[in-house]
Amino acid sequence: MHPHPLPLAQEVVLVGGGHAHALLLKRWGMDPLPGARLTVITPEPTAPYTGMLPGFIAGHYARDDLEIDIVRLARFAGARLIFGLASGLDLSAKTVDVVGRPPVRYDLLSLDIGITSDMPDLPGFGDHAIAAKPLGPYADRWTRHLDEGGPVAVIGGGVAGVELALAMHHALSGRGAVTVIEADRALRDVSDPARERLLSELAAARIDLIENVRVERIEAESVTLSDGRTVAAALTVGAAGARPHDWLSTTGLDLTKGYVTVDATLRSVTDPAVFAVGDCAHLSQSPRPKAGVYAVRAAPVLTRNIRAALTGEALEPFRPQKHYLKLVSLGRKAAVADKWNRAISGDWAWTLKDRIDRAFMEKLGDLTPMAPPPLPEEVANGVAEALGPKPLCGGCGAKVGPGALDRALAALPDLARDDIETGAGDDAAVLRIGGVRQVLTTDHLRAVWEDPYVMARIVALHALGDVWAMGASPQAALAQITLPRMAERMQEGWLAEIMSAAGEVFAQAGAAIAGGHTTLGPELSIGFTVTGLLDRSALTISGAREGDALILSRPIGSGTILAAEMELKAHGRDVKAALDILCRTQGDAASRLATVAHAMTDVTGFGLAGHLSRMARASGLSAEIDLAAVPFLPGATALAEAGVRSSIWAANRAAVEATVPSTARGALLFDPQTAGGFLAAVPEAAAESAVADLRAMGHDAARIGRMTAKGHVTLAGR
Template sequence: MTSLPDTRDLVFVGGGHAHALVLRMWGMNPLTGVRLTVIDPQAAAPYTGMLPGHIAGHYARADLDIDLVRLARFAGARLIMGRAVAMDLAAQVVTVEGYGAVPYDVASVDVGITSDMPALAGFAEHGVAAKPLGRYSTEWAAFLEAGGGDVAVIGGGLAGVELAMAMAHALGGRGQVSIIERQALLAEQSPRHQRILRSELARWNVTLHEHTEVAEVRSDAVLLSNGTLVSAAMTVGAAGARPHDWLAGTGLALKDGFIRVDEALRTSDPNVFACGDCCHQAPSPRPKAGVYAVRAAPVLLNNLRAALGAGQVKPFRPQKTFLKLVSLGDKRALADKGGFGPKGALMWQWKDHIDQKFMNMFRDLKPMAGPAVPADVADGVLEELGGGKPLCGGCGAKVAAGPLRAALANVTPTSHPDLVTGPGDDAAIVRMGEVTQVITTDHLRAFWEDPKVFARITTIHALGDIFAMGARPQTALVNLTLPRMSPRLQERRLAEVMEGITGALAECGAALAGGHTTLGAELSLGLTLTGILDGPARTKAGARVGDALILTRPLGSGVIMAAEMQLAADGRDVAALLAAQVEPRMAEAEALRGVNALTDVTGFGLGGHLGEMLEASGCGAVIDLDAVPAYAGARELLARGQKSSLHDLNRTAAPIDGLIPPEAEILYDPQTAGGFLAAVPMADVPALMAALRQAGAQPAVIGECVAGPARITLR
């Protein structure tokens, strides 16, 4: 079947509640021809309605996190984990810190608000903003772990009052909570609810400082303008909603720093929409509340589709009043609609039900069904499909060691005066006069939706063979297949891929020499690399009995990325893996100069690549399974039955003897941009481990070489 071309780029700036809901709806009914991109600093976006319950200890952090990695995969979107810092309306690009420019045809902004206080003396050094949640949650957990202490909350609105009661509950008497408000406490609430909430604050023994300004935040106290010192081992900023500073430079029409939108949620630029707390709806202003973002999501989706060429815009008409359920610290809540409502445990149960119902929309995401399998298929087709799981990308899609070796066995070696070594090691060695080169090639299917990140990781992965041979990277040729798309999008995708490749090459002193491109069914990238040997080559041969085996990076990239494709991986584990994969390996390769034998761990997994080293060196090995490092989440995914497409064939090919426990499954996991495996004299281990850590690696001594056949024994 001919694939339909992409023609438009839709970019979501921020992973707020409205965007999260639109992503879910988009995944169930995407608009063909659109590439959707989501930009957010975090792998998970917190649901703020459950924030007081989390601070009080009723919910774990994971309970209120919307996993943006899973949600983006469900929606078929690429996720750029970075912070938007600028927007150029004329050029139609969003600038992401540490990433660069992201072009758009239509964009939508839903970045929420912040409660930081850059102008308040000492707050940056000693305070923590309640929003965004990440730092507050982390520091609060550490504060409680350390025994607690006195806390000051700057801001006496509803948010500050809820958090004060939540922290008082969590502290359990291990500290005094104080609220500091420049005006009257809860001035926006009805007199009845002011009385109720003041009574609740008294119940929690919260001290109130009203009608006073904060002069300075210190490490152990807050100094008020009247000279009072409020004891505070932790100071939390909850004083109202402040727009993000970068919005002021966008050129969009603003109201008090918030983006002005019309009834269709359009900004002053017809190609840019906005929703949630970061915007001001000019026709019918409303207070900052998540309920409006939730109600606006279907309208935003409709109007974005219309802006992309499908349908007509609709107005968003927010309701005038809405039900508020205010957390009271313990598992009780106060209902408020129009100034009236009951309080108690039943209201908390109601609030929890509403919150859990919202979160379940993002917890229960299921992979979209793939193409239907015909009723009649040849023998073996269903087995090869692996239960309907998609083919992995990266090294998980490689041809297995068994078929590859069988095919190479039928290839008659040819001699050439310039060819020093051919197939069998990480790269071929070619002598050209007085210069000795190494040459290698690698090709990967895309495993991540962002072409720039995929291209960078693929380049780092391919360079591993050059480094493993002890060579200095020299040049690269590219062979790129792009999915079918319009010429304008081809230009954008090519720019993204080239930036990923050239950035990784430049870091190790190599240059792009050329290449070829074609359009096809999916994104894939191949690189042919050359390197210069300034001394003798490092090979898989040379490991000696008694050598220690050192692995420089954890295992588990194959299973994590395979699970990510199936919406089964934790987004934070995926983000941590990607952060490791984009790191260059030149420094750790340099630290490994002088080892007895070296290879990089890629598609065949640790078991397969160690087996090749042992066969080339004529010895065996003992591996300590407990010492083998793994990326966060990898072993848990394997225990749940997740695995990459190549996993089972790697298990068959790995030369492992004896009783093989389930914990050994990590040895068969194919690695993309994996670590190096080195055989090192025992006397050199302490110095080498220190050098590797200095180079940014995560080394581990995982076993040793022993006398005997080229087999692996586990202990």
């Protein structure tokens, strides 16, 4: 986790992952303000650099080339990242409404949410068309269309629509006509010379431009116009109607044509705690057209003014330039340069645009983790070795290694009790109270993600895993929470988020939160003690039988992905995919497996190989794993191939005696999992239907091997 040597006192919330906020995160990471916590709220882990979008559509760039990785930038800045969609503000309470979770509190707020080209009121748009923004859905739909071919209709004849039309024409290479439809006069936002050149390019490409006609309706294979004409379209792209987000109208902020009105310092003229930049803002003292260049130029001023507002210093004005160079791509590697009412086109303009765009992306991608402070000149022998070569992981990656743990537990006195069942394995204790059997377990994790709400959900599901793995029904939970030192009002906000997330998880599982304990410490850590009730014998790790099939309910690799995220090596999309899986309940999977399993455990800190080895040893058997059948989280294999390992990996590997291929997949068998899947030994005859049922529930389950006669654990494959 990002260190906070001083107490936290101020919450700064950035809504949106626009260019200005991306640059602010880079600057903040290079010079953080002690005592302030940044939070970024954005629905996606990456944000497209719009200047390179036409080049991507034309095939000149890969998707990664134009995606700003908000996950890496947030880690670099020590910021909390919330994957969510903002839907409103409460200016008096100073909270942001976020779909699907409790409101997020702020002391200072900045909006950089851009504009939208979605057309919800246009009949058929939601079913048969795609907006040019956000990139993700458009990129996926465009990729499919490239394979299929067919005519394309672009709604919107501004610069964005014309650029995309030329790009799609170039990529299709004659496998589909392109039509641009504009309700007014096309290309109103460029100079007359640039307009003439762009119209010539459309004509040369045989792209039909229809002006002064509205779209009335969109169907699966056509677009109907207001003059009665029908345009064939296997793909319809919305690049018009750029407008402010609707929810801004409910905030109580002063708006100009729907955009947040700001003064020269980029502060809202209504509320000094709110800033706005980029296309969602209206610069009241120096109005400018909507263009990304102004957001980029505003970023340093926004950063300085937020710091000034937090420290009581004077704010400075933003002075946007009056003229800027427009570089409009032409599909092929050529562009039109437009400035001062002059326009010149050619390959050189593309080269200039490409150089500018790549330089911008390199600036945001060049993130070097802060070096740890040097050791004192004089330290005790062994300090450097104990620190290790990398930062301590969070989650299960921060656990004590299995060897050290087993040796410590072996020294415990044998205090057998009649009301504690033996042979219950290492998942949980089974207590007999009267005629009731109660399962008792506890888990406490160092935070692996900066968001307390998400972290609480993951830890709650992780703690429930032991109860579910033994076939018990969750009953009650006690919370143990350590918060970083912070102002009292922040303590209240953090605890509210943690208990809200935990309450949702335990309520869904049928368990009540019965109490707990809180304290302040150096960093966030969350734990839960959970009880469950058994109406049958406990499922343990010792009941596997020779010939049983091994089923894994969830992909592995979370330890590697989260370790890479801490080191700024993971891709944001892979991190979000992993977190989405870790936040998903598995009670349904455990219930299904419990109907047939001879033995079951949840795969956590010791990794798949470690937990399987313990199951085999406790059952007096051995096991075989088919590596080709093991499911892995997206990105995990590539990171393992690059040498990324979680803190506890070496201890996990040393604790297992097994034949393992020296491959990335082999290494991931020892990767510690947080909120990992269930490993179940089930009868051969029941395996196929169990896997099918788990997949129908939405779990990426797989049959990965079998239990064998006593011998050597074998992990085969590549």
